[in-house]
Amino acid sequence: VNGAAYDPAVAVAGSADRARGPFVPSHSDLGWHGDRELDEGLVDLAVNVRAGTPPQWLHDRIRAADVAAYPDAAAAVAAVAARHGRPVEEVLLTAGAAEAFVLMARALRPTHPVVVHPQFTEPELALNTAGHPVHRVVLAPPFVLQAGDVPDAADLVVVGNPTNPTSVLHSPELLRSLARPGRVLVIDEAFADCVPGEASSLAGARDVPGLVVVRSLTKTWGLAGLRVGYVLADAATVLALRAAQPRWPVSAPALAACVACTGASALAEAQAWAVHVAADRAVLIGALDAIPAVRVVPQAMASFILIEVDTDRDVRAALRDSGYAVRRGDTFPGLGPHWLRVAVRDQATSIRFATALKEILCPTSTT
Numbered sequence: 500v501n502g503a504a505y506d507p508a509v510a511v512a513g514s515a516d517r518a519r520g521p522f523v524p525s526h527s528d529l530g531w532h533g534d535r536e537l538d539e540g541l542v543d544l545a546v547n548v549r550a551g552t553p554p555q556w557l558h559d560r561i562r563a564a565d566v567a568a569y570p571d572a573a574a575a576v577a578a579v580a581a582r583h584g585r586p587v588e589e590v591l592l593t594a595g596a597a598e599a600f601v602l603m604a605r606a607l608r609p610t611h612p613v614v615v616h617p618q619f620t621e622p623e624l625a626l627n628t629a630g631h632p633v634h635r636v637v638l639a640p641p642f643v644l645q646a647g648d649v650p651d652a653a654d655l656v657v658v659g660n661p662t663n664p665t666s667v668l669h670s671p672e673l674l675r676s677l678a679r680p681g682r683v684l685v686i687d688e689a690f691a692d693c694v695p696g697e698a699s700s701l702a703g704a705r706d707v708p709g710l711v712v713v714r715s716l717t718k719t720w721g722l723a724g725l726r727v728g729y730v731l732a733d734a735a736t737v738l739a740l741r742a743a744q745p746r747w748p749v750s751a752p753a754l755a756a757c758v759a760c761t762g763a764s765a766l767a768e769a770q771a772w773a774v775h776v777a778a779d780r781a782v783l784i785g786a787l788d789a790i791p792a793v794r795v796v797p798q799a800m801a802s803f804i805l806i807e808v809d810t811d812r813d814v815r816a817a818l819r820d821s822g823y824a825v826r827r828g829d830t831f832p833g834l835g836p837h838w839l840r841v842a843v844r845d846q847a848t849s850i851r852f853a854t855a856l857k858e859i860l861c862p863t864s865t866t
């Protein structure tokens with residue numbers, strides 16, 4: 500429901516699930532993440548981490564970190580600041596992007612926080628847990644945000660860009676138009692570096708009032724277990740968030756990774772991968788578009804795509820039987836059981852996956 504106040508009864512009105520009745524995930528479903536889909540022997544299309552990571556050179560840098568001493572974040576903060584053209588006062592390193600959401604929920608005192616869905620669920624969970632009940636703006640397909648969708652009263656707005664799970668990339672102009680005095684505008688850029696040239700990123704934007712950009716090293720570098728990310732915001736907001744952090748929140752190996760991943764050769768590697776992802780994604784989308792019962796959310800820009808399958812069969816379970824783990828869509832507000840998120844992998848894997856999906860959805864056409 501573009502721009503409407505969240506009401507479970509109308510949460511999916513206007514989405515493609517209208518005919519099937521509302522699907523409202525329970526609070527606990529918001530804590531579901533792609534890694535829960537995995538099992539031995541399954542091809543992993545559920546977790547959006549770059550395959551084959553972390554690279555050996557990064558492993559080596561992480562292992563070389565001095566873990567005997569308390570961590571000193573200065574070099575990593577300076578490296579991140581330099582990468583985004585900001586002063587060090589505007590950088591806060593965190594134990595992953597996930598920590599950033601918890602810090603915001605604890606340190607800021609929004610009276611009308613808004614989360615634009617479907618999107619990553621941890622920001623909403625963090626806000627609710629800290630006692631700031633979230634107002635949902637639930638977008639309908641094709642999940643493109645319009646400026647008027649966000650209520651004027653919102654004093655904290657969370658948008659993913661590109662958005663997990665829709666893969667939609669909102670324009671920087673649209674995002675800028677959401678900013679206003681008295682409002683914190685949080686852009687979750689956990690997947691920004693899988694878009695060539697980091698198009699639409701506001702990481703370096705210092706002229707947008709209340710802007711808070713959240714970044715992660717998890718996805719491109721395969722560091723989910725290390726816990727490292729960062730916040731880019733005005734110095735006062737950084738100070739407020741830091742005050743909510745425990746001492747030494749980011750370990751020495753994570754700081755080493757941060758320095759390594761912001762270096763010129765790492766950025767070049769990420770950019771080359773982003774270009775590669777775009778080509779691989781086109782092959783995956785082409786193969787899925789050829790299946791009549793599958794609709795791919797258009798204009799995907801990230802390392803995953805969102806699809807809707809036109810069947811009442813449990814396609815996710817059938818795919819598991821065929822050897823593929825995909826990410827369920829029904830735990831994302833605004834989506835239902837017919838939605839699946841699929842990671843972009845190498846082209847041969849994508850073709851095999853599409854063939855398996857077609858066999859499930861159109862068994863007669865392949866016999």
Ligand SMILES: Cc1ncc(COP(=O)(O)O)c(C=O)c1O
Nearest residue numbers: 595596597619663689715717728
């Ligand atoms: C959109 C989005 N933001 C943030 C995160 C959390 O990233 P991190 O591992 O840095 O905490 C995830 C992880 O799945 C995500 O999908």
